Amino acid sequence: MQKNQWRLAFHLMPPDGWLNDPNGLCEANGVYHVYFQYAPNTPAPDGRMARTWGHYAGPDLINLTYQGVPFWPETLDRDGCYSGSAFVEDDGTIDLYYTGNIKEAGDYDYIHDGRISNTILIQTQDGGKTYSEKRRLFGTPEYPKDCTRHVRDPKVWQEDDQYYMVLGARMQDDHGAVLFYESLDGLSWRLLKIESTQNAFGYMWECPDYFELEGGTFLSFCPQGLGAEPFRYQNNHQAGYCRLQGALREKQLFRPFYEWDMGFDFYAPQSFSDERGRRILIGWAGLPDKPYGNPTVDAEGWENCLTVPRVLFRNGERICQKPISGLKRLRTDPVRFSDSGRWVMPDAAGDVELAFKDSKAAWQIRIGSGVRLTYDGRVVALRLDDEAGCGRKIRKAKAEAIRNARLLIDRSILEVYFNDGETVMTTRYYERFAEGRRLEVRFNCEGAEIYAWRMQSMPANKIYDEGEN
């Protein structure tokens, strides 16, 4: 087997070890920063290891380079520097707010007892070269009494010269909730309100995000504990958003909840607005407590990756996701065909755009030997065979029409965007490549126009390409 056969060309991944949530996303002084939950050297199927952060930075979201570990667990965050976000001050200082996780030794359930979550601030004034001391702002004894010990993942923003923060929470009555805090200086915080649903919508909401998009206000969060349904909540934990109505400083009304992604591997997304005003979302292409295998752990010593950055735009109450345009700079060797055909990528990294003439017509696409995408006029289905799926089998999404599709194929991850990103499916898959990383895609799509490009590796990942390391 080829060494590093599943390492990615144009997706961010850990240099080694374990990665989960994207953290601290921002652009400051023209430099983009992508931090992430990181456990260097220790990929583990159950993900149970003390986490810190890793850091990529660069002039755009394609030309990023790995910057190392910005900080390590100490006293305030002994058992993990957990997830958090970035706020960029006018002078370019990056304020990183995150959760310091402490687990006390003893016979605890760590839900109602035995855990301390500190909300911590650490700052960098030189774009991540040096960092301030960590500062505890508030934490477990100060959170509302009707919260369990699960309160975490601060996301901070500013509106009308006031700072706001959302924190994900599990309430004592097992309702997932979001705590809203406000502050005048970003240091001393006051509880503004607790937003939840009357009937529990999951027992815990992780990684909340609150943002404006084209005049609407949205809350993104990750509810845990929703029961699976044939076309909804198919993963063990979900990630989605709903539109909120009403003023931030008042109780807001939740509109329907839409899942960000209908594939097997998507969780804990975070968004930020860059200096050009684009609202960009990056997700973790993975899941906590996942019931699926991940053979990169034993074969290659790394686990999990991030999705490509996705620019958000609205279609009514729905949010559409479009891969960031800079990815097109990695395209090479264009080919064009129609209907049906075979396309071979020598290096298993490609970008495909399809425009269907009849949006109700059935079609089928096979990627390698293990992945099949089908549409029957009502439902798109993503099927993986036993080998490629490692426990993943089928994911489905309803679609009354499919007008177009974009496939990002990258060695062991597939992202599919239907109807200009209204429905997205992200999944890891593990093709056993026969020679090199040769991968064949077979289209059976009558009347479709198909454009395909091979994709080059991003600079950060080039060093792992065979023959170059």
Ligand code: FRU
């Ligand atoms: C989500 C999450 C967060 C937490 C982090 C720890 O995947 O559980 O709630 O801060 O991962 O790595």
